[in-house]
Amino acid sequence: MTASRDLAEVVLGLLPNDVQYGDIRVVRRTHEQVLVELDGPGEVNYDDSLGLGLRVLIGGRWGFAATHRLDPQGVDAVVSQAVGQARAAGGGGNVALGTPVTTRDTWVSPLEVDPFQVALSTKLDLLSAAVKEASTAGPLVQQIEASMDFYRDEKVFANTEGALIEQTLTESGGGLMVNAGDGNDVQRRSFPQGVPRQIRGQRGDFALAGYEHVLSLGLVENAARVASEAVALLTAPQCPDEITTLIAGGNQLAMVLHECAGHPMEADRALGTEASLAGGTYATPERRGNFRWGTPIVSAYADATIPGALGSFKYDDEGVPAQRTDLVQDGIFVGYMTSREYAGALGLESTGQARADGWQRLPLVRMTNICLEPGESSLAEMIAGTKRGILVDTNRGFSIDDQRMSFRFQTELGWEIRDGKLGRLLKNCTYQSDTPTFWGSLDALGGPDEWKVHGVPSCNKGEPLQVAHLGHGTVPGRFQNVQVGR
Structure with a gap:
């Protein structure tokens, strides 16, 4: 992340003298989602973004600007915008930030298996096996969704107080959702935990860890049970009042x-x-x-x-x-x-x-x-x-x-x-x-x-x-x- 660190220091060096406090975050975010559904092919989504966000305090007022343009023109524009916002807000405010942050450090979150190095076919095979197991619960199973998501944030933080911090965080997770219906009722079971249905993927349990966390969830081993519970709920009595x-x-x-x-x-x-x-x-x-x-x-x-x-x-x-x-x-x-x-x-x-x-x-x-x-x-x-x-x-x-x-x-x-x-x-x-x-x-x-x-x-x-x-x-x-x- 040497280039990001250098960029952060360059941007802070461009701030005018009336900036009381400023900080910059240069972040590269990578997200991979792998999803398999009943009677459907595997789906893969991959996003990778890099940009910076600049925050300044002038006269007790904040200004903020962000850009994905990291060339000199983009950097000049983001400084001008953040400073302009703070000045336009007018002075007279009072923001107490407490003890100055001057830390200089580098940290990488621990993991055993880098999820971004695991073959896509391996991920699809695991999810497909979970879907296949869930489908054994019978014809009342109408929908199955098995997914994995992986995130990596590579972040550089620097401020006008002297801090310069580099962090890399890798997150992994996965889960399963089954809907069963009989024409009169629809019931849902999620594993290992529930999330709003409208969120596609990003379901299950997540950790600050590598691919080993997904393997520990037991998606395939629990799929048939979870689907059977969805089917059983169709004929279960209502919760009493x-x-x-x-x-x-x-x-x-x-x-x-x-x-x-x-x-x-x-x-x-x-x-x-x-x-x-x-x-x-x-x-x-x-x-x-x-x-x-x-x-x-x-x-x-x-x-x-x-x-x-x-x-x-x-x-x-x-x-x-x-x-x-x-x-x-x-x-x-x-x-x-x-x-x-x-x-x-x-x-x-x-x-x-x-x-x-x-x-x-x-x-x-x-x-x-x-x-x-x-x-x-x-x-x-x-x-x-x-x-x-x-x-x-x-x-x-x-x-x-x-x-x-x-x-x-x-x-x-x-x-x-x-x-x-x-x-x-x-x-x-x-x-x-x-x-x-x-x-x-x-x-x-x-x-x-x-x-x-x-x-x-x-x-x-x-x-x-x-x-x-x-x-x-x-x-x-x-x-x-x-x-x-x-």
Whole structure:
């Protein structure tokens, strides 16, 4: 990345004297998607982009510009545009960025097998085998989609404070989706986890790792079971409409944690900058340290240092080191995820969560790996200790209000629990509550042996829209007196 490093230093050298602060990101992003469907040929998409984004602060106002033109004319134009924007905004603002970032470092995320060096035929063969196995579930299987996605970001960050950081991040993942229908109903099963149906590919589980992660998922080995579950759901009874005990698998709690703790505790949202797109948050500054979010057995945190997790890195897109940030401690909301600017507005130091979706976007406060601290129970113990309830897993859809309080989630499948044992398979399971009531009804969490990070490559935020890759470390949990099935 020598050329990118040299380019970054050249651009910073062109900034005029009235620039209070400036930073540049030169990013090369590579994305390969391989997809196989039922009765269809394999499909391969490959994208490779290179460009730079320049951000400057003049008179307390930001200017930003980006370009894929890296010749002298393109560089001059991007400097002129970013500086012109900041000056046009007018002075008089005050942006506190905290401690200067002066780090100079190089980091490459670890991997065992470079996914971009694995033969395309090998990838297609694996996905085709998964589709073939899923098709054995019978004629009611109407659609099968098996996919892999691989990403590589080669990033150079430099700023006027003296930082110069080079990072290479490689991400890999894959998954399977099956739709079954009988003319009266359509049911879906996803593996290893669900994503919105409208997203083509990019489903399954992802990690900051190489092709070895895809091999570890067991797509072929689980395909027939997953498809059979989709077929079985067609004749399964509906989820009952009642208030009961709800046990949510770790896969399902990943999405609940995402919506109830992740987005609400991003500092830019708490300070109002997400209002036009996504609303506000219950996690307002005056509630930090005194708002009862859940029972005392629940604690949550953001941690970008977890090895192999999709939301991990060594430095964020402002050069701040990856770190752990406590969000909920013993049931109390205690902290925010921040960038340098929004930490300064709160009188804090950045927690290193400024992230941009490529070179053409501004860094925003984004989730990294939002995790639950494990408890002292287990899924088996929770089921055995439940007289009547339901177990749900694999998110299918949700709705939540613009303050991240009242919500409703739908899962792909569930099971009734009777006298401490799993009973019938249930379809169309839903549950609804609000954040403090739901987490305030939690009475058991799975232990460390059941803690797992789920990699999600499809978190949307910002105007224009940016997509972030992140993880959720969760365990199963049991909640009392939850409305289900309505």
